[in-house]
Every structure is written in structure tokens, then in C-alpha cells.
Amino acid sequence: MELAQVMEQKSFVIVGDTLNEEKYAGKIKRAMLEHGYQVQCVGKELPSIDDVSGEIDIIDLCIRADRGLTLLQACSKPFKSVVIQPGASSEALVQYLQAHGIPYIDGCLLMGLKQYRS
Incomplete structure (x- = not known):
């Protein structure tokens, strides 16, 4: 799945510190909601x-x-794909995704909003 396809989806789970608006997870949450996406947050x-x-x-x-x-x-919930924000990746994470056939991209939802939803 490419970033353009990701941005066509409706329901997003943001994993991170979404309560802190200074952190990227908080910025992403706010921007996604402003653009009308369904957003739920895991972490905080x-x-x-x-x-x-x-x-x-x-x-x-x-x-x-x-x-x-x-x-x-x-x-255990089904989902379509994972977006790994810059700085959130590791070899172990990528190996897990690949071993389980989970589609993923390295990307940034903020960039996706700028490119495909402006």
C-alpha cells in the first residue's frame, strides 16, 4: 500500500503520546481529525x-x-496496513511485519495530508 492509498482509508489508530500536542503523535491526531478521519489513539x-x-x-x-x-x-483485531513514522522503526519490527505478511510502509501521515488532502 502506498501513502496515497493509506490516505484514502477512513479509520486510523495513532499509537503514541497523542495527549501531548507538542509530540508528533499529538500533531498527527489533531491534523487527521481536522481532515475528517476517524481516529482512535493507543498509548496514552x-x-x-x-x-x-x-x-x-x-x-x-x-x-x-x-x-x-x-x-x-x-x-488480535484485523487491519489493512501499518504506517511506521520516521524514528519508529527497527529491524525487529520490520522482520515481524514481514514474517506475518502484514503490509506496511515507512511514511508520515502529516506528509500524506500535505500531498493528498490539501
Whole structure:
């Protein structure tokens, strides 16, 4: 899935410190909501991805790679793809995604909004 396709989705889970508007997770949450996306947040707001209500299209990792990996490993809910924000990747995370056939991209939702939703 390319970034343009990601931005066509509706339901996003932002994983990170979304309560702090100075952190990227908080900035992404605010921008996605302003553009009309359905956004739920894991990390500071919900403890796990499985606590998200409804369907999930995209999981956006904006958190330390080891924590993101742990949350994905515990997730039993279906989703379409993962976006790994800059600085949130690791070899272990990528290996897990590849080994489980989970589609992912290295990208930035803020850039996606600028390129495809301005």
C-alpha cells in the first residue's frame, strides 16, 4: 500500500503520546481529525489496539519501535496496513511485519495530508 492509498482509508489508530500536542503523535491526531478521519489513539488514551472500537484500516506507529512491536504482537483485531513514522522503526519490527505478511510502509501521515488532502 502506498501513502496515497493509506490516505484514502477512513479509520486510523495513532499509537503514541497523542495527549501531548507538542509530540508528533499529538500533531498527527489533531491534523487527521481536522481532515475528517476517524481516529482512535493507543498509548496514552487506550492501553491496547484491541481496545479500539470498530474497524481499523491503518495503524500508525509513532512510538518507540520496541513498544510498537509489543502492541502489534498483542493485537488480535484485523487491519489493512501499518504506517511506521520516521524514528519508529527497527529491524525487529520490520522482520515481524514481514514474517506475518502484514503490509506496511515507512511514511508520515502529516506528509500524506500535505500531498493528498490539501
